[in-house]
Amino acid sequence: MAAKEKSTEKNGFFIRFLNGIERVGNKLPDPFMIFVYLAIFVIIASYIFSLFDASVVHPGTGETLAIQNLLSWAGLQYIITSMLENFTGFAPLGTVLAVMLGIGLAEKVGLLEIAIRKTILKAPRGLVTYAIAFVGIMGNIASDAAQILIPPLAAMVFYKIGRHPLAGLAVGFASAGAGFTANLLIVGTDALLSGISTEAAAILNDQIIVTPADNWYFNIVSVFVLTVVAALVTEKIIEPKLGKYEGDMVIDVDSEEHPKANKGLRNAGLALLAYLAILSLLIFLPGSSLRNEEGGLIPSPLLTGIVPVILGMFIVLGVAYGKTVGAIKSSRDAVGFMADSIKDMSGFIVLIFAASQFIAYFTWTNIGTWVAVNGAELLTQINFTGIYLIIGYILFTSMLNFLISSGSAKWALEAPVFVPLFMQLGYHPAFTQMAYRIGDSSTNIVTPLNPYFIVVLSFLREYDKKAGMGTLISLMIPYTLSFLIVWIIMFMIFFYTGLQYGPGITPFL
Template sequence: MKKEKKGLFQRFLDVVERVGNKLPDPFILFIGLAVFMIIVSYIFSLFDATVVHPGNGEELPIQNLLSGEGLQFILTSMLDNFTGFAPLGLVLVMMLGIGLAEKVGLLDYAIRKTILNSPPILVTYTVVFMGILGNLASDAAVVLVPPLAAMVFYKIGRHPLAGLAAGFAGAGAGFTANLFIAGTDALLSGISTEAAAIIDDTLIVTPVDNWYFNIVSVFVLTIVGSLVTTKFVEPRLGTYKGDAVEEEKTEELPNAGKGFLNAVIAGLSYIALIVIVIFLPNSPLTNEDGGIVPSPFLEGIIPIILFLFIIVGVTFGITVGKIKSSKDVSDYMAESIKDMAGYIVLVFAIAQFIAYFTWSNLGTWVAVNGAEFLESIEFTGIGLIIGYIIFTALMNFVITSGSAKWAIEAPIFIPMFMQLGYHPAFTQVAYRVADSSTNIVTPLFPYMVIILSFIQKYDKKASIGTYISLMLPYSITFLITWIILILIFFFTGIPYGPGITTHL
């Protein structure tokens, strides 16, 4: 039987898949990078390489990690590198609250009911919107929203694959956007702070530094994703002529509606209390001038958000009977931390790599010399940022883990761009839009197989080509839209978060 000749794009995807599959697990990858840093520091030390610190003008030698002093640093700092790694505490604390709300069923109920009860005229916008907001529940939205959206589209006489694609686009490609502060904000800002310390150890990137940009992104991407669905994807799919798919039955929690209402009331009461405290004279949450940029409120935003999710999670859990004693609360929190075990292991390796990069002064050397090179070729403006976005978007075809990729890129690009005058939180925005946009089209995306199985429920002949053709329009459109949005923020000076603009 003659084999069908593959197209150029399909052959490209095959190469990407082969190369990506040969990469080691992220933990081993960072162990390898740490070893690489040790070797490079030794080579640089042979040439007595130095770099002038841009902050204090001090001439710094490239320190050899294979020297006696270097070996002492490796051994004595290993635990501190791990336990003192900023993202570790931020993410685990956030997951205590968000994980509790997820385990008692609050987030699942909110997503499910919002989509199922959406008016037909607004269902596409609702699906994309809830897919984007679903990243509060981390990767759970990728599994929950697409099949639910497909079922709703089928019920109202529209092509179910269009609904599935819209839901997956929101949950996958729109992953970085949200109206709320999510675990991703804590994770990335922590890594950004560690990277910024290479140049300025007083600069802190907080979880709210991209908040304004994320809020705008939610509404822009909801509109764009919906238009792509109705104007391009759905007409291409045509009328669905497949057999009816049996609806999956989900167990309804008793008093779930009442529990959700109680959780909303409890959450709003808590928010009202915080607002009242902020506006009190000489409030402990504001700065000396009565403002909130900067302020203890922003510095303590993670605990404040933690208490919000605990309050709404406990309220919902008690109402529906999932929480019957105080032990249940701690048990659900423990379950959410168990889900983070892989992340904790990865952080150990990431922390060592970044610590070696910083201690050896290689991070400063790369930042200073890289910035000088870019200035010498006069490539320092918005074109540089767009180039970086495209580079990261392509990197997604090799390394799909957002945290792993940022842990590699941040120590290089944040200090380098700081030398060019760009704020670390701005560099972080550029990274986030690139990383999110191409999530859904890389063959290495871990949820691709799951989504493909959902697609095959409605189209038995569907393959990876079907999957790519469905998701590629969203990926390209989201990336272009986000680049335009960054250009608007860049040229108008709109802050990306409280007090955060493009430049330092």
């Protein structure tokens, strides 16, 4: 009895601690307002810097750059005349919206959901856990939608085969949330983050371009490694902890499947093969402009222009499936679905308006260059410049998830500071971006500020009426710790062996 009371006391303290984090996080302003306040902070900081005639020597050109004052007449003119250009010229905006036209079409016609359902349900019983983990990690093709679609489907599958449904829900949410950054394909997240990285790198060198493919190789390996890790955590830790399910919930797993879903998947697969065949023909034809001058693909116009290729692929898939199941009867229907997907991105568009102004001000004032150069010199002086600095940065980002849950918002905050800072130490922006992605993804599933955390909690309560936030947190912590540790080990292996993180991308510039 004493041990049980002690355990309850510990759990109560831990839950109070998590609730305290939630209260603090909920008191933070909306991310849009955070960027507004940061822009105001940069304006004030530029004035203070100018009072001391602060300047910095640009490491690339040797030019002495004065900190420009945004409260001067020239600064006021810049604020007014650049506002629209800062917004419309912000790299991630067009890239993400273009990608989401295709992915949104495929999601709206039901292709992504049925593909997830079929992949999980058709897996051999001994491989079900691995199948769910794999599909969950790959689910970020549908962006955040995967965190809503996959957990309840995974719970239903586990229930159907006589296993604890909460274990299925756990591996579904963990793989879709904590494994969010990994994928075998180049998806919207890659386009979004690489655009922000390119903007941040331009603070020091506007010739460096981070493409959506620059973390691809590491992400491919991550898919298979994390699939195994998620499955092992589920079967060795989560299921023994949960024991036998004794609830009385009754579920009809196959009730919502479209009668032409199988035919739709077949036609979508055939359309994909045709699309890839045409793309391959265009790539390998003699004199193809999609290859570089030496005839290679790394780097090449194909990789630089990968976003239109991805857009075209998802449009082909969505149209083939939609026409088959009757969701698309005319071009007007397809356009309507794409319009709906852009409506879903309205929050992102509003956020980018504020973020783009902050980053533009940060760049124009030269404060970013000043911070990067002086920060790099400080780290060099204290001899803290190696891989352990990067690991420290990963852990810092993972903890920041408890205050800011939006991955794009966090990277828009961090990139203008850390990308130039690590460039000064010789690290490639895509390498820094990969470190960020590891820290950001790992703790997605344990922060109550994640909007999908509450959604999944409601799914959990359908199976266990007494379950609370602490229940879900306790289920997710083993995944978070395992993913973070394994990812850091992988990161160090790539670092020390010289393996490329993406096409032509090594840690150093």
